Amino acid sequence: VGAWPSERSMGRTARYDGLMPNVLGGEPLTPELIGQMREWIAEERGSFDGFEIVVEGTTEPGATSEPARFAAAGATWWIESNWETIDPADARRRIEAGPPRG
Numbered sequence: 001v002g003a004w005p006s007e008r009s010m011g012r013t014a015r016y017d018g019l020m021p022n023v024l025g026g027e028p029l030t031p032e033l034i035g036q037m038r039e040w041i042a043e044e045r046g047s048f049d050g051f052e053i054v055v056e057g058t059t060e061p062g063a064t065s066e067p068a069r070f071a072a073a074g075a076t077w078w079i080e081s082n083w084e085t086i087d088p089a090d091a092r093r094r095i096e097a098g099p100p101r102g
Contacts, residue, residue: 004037014044018052029055031073038074048074056081061097 001020002013013019021037023029034053042048054077055070067078080094 002037004033010037010040011044014041014051017050018054020054020056031069031075034070034073034075052076054079058082058084058094059100061094067100 001009001022003009003022003024006024010019019037019041021029021034023033027033034055038048038053041051041053045051053075055067055075056079057066057070058080059066067075070078078100080100082090082094
């Protein structure tokens with residue numbers, strides 16, 4: 001986990017091979033912020049090669065825009081994670097719908 005925009009936290013992240021971003025100050029994670037993080041990491045490392053950015057979120061079955069927007073900004077992984085509920089029926093419904101498309 002890297003806490004954006006903390007240079008100390010992000011600097012530790014850049015030394016390894018991936019980032020799961022946490023935005024400080026309660027600001028929501030957006031594709032624009034992912035793009036800024038990607039640029040910062042590439043500059044810090046000298047390259048973005050071999051580095052992953054993991055984004056968590058929720059989508060509705062059949063939805064295509066959210067993961068695609070983050071991918072276009074530089075995210076390399078999407079983890080479907082609904083932290084609002086622990087109802088197994090909700091999780092099963094989402095799993096049975098398959099991965100987000102797009």
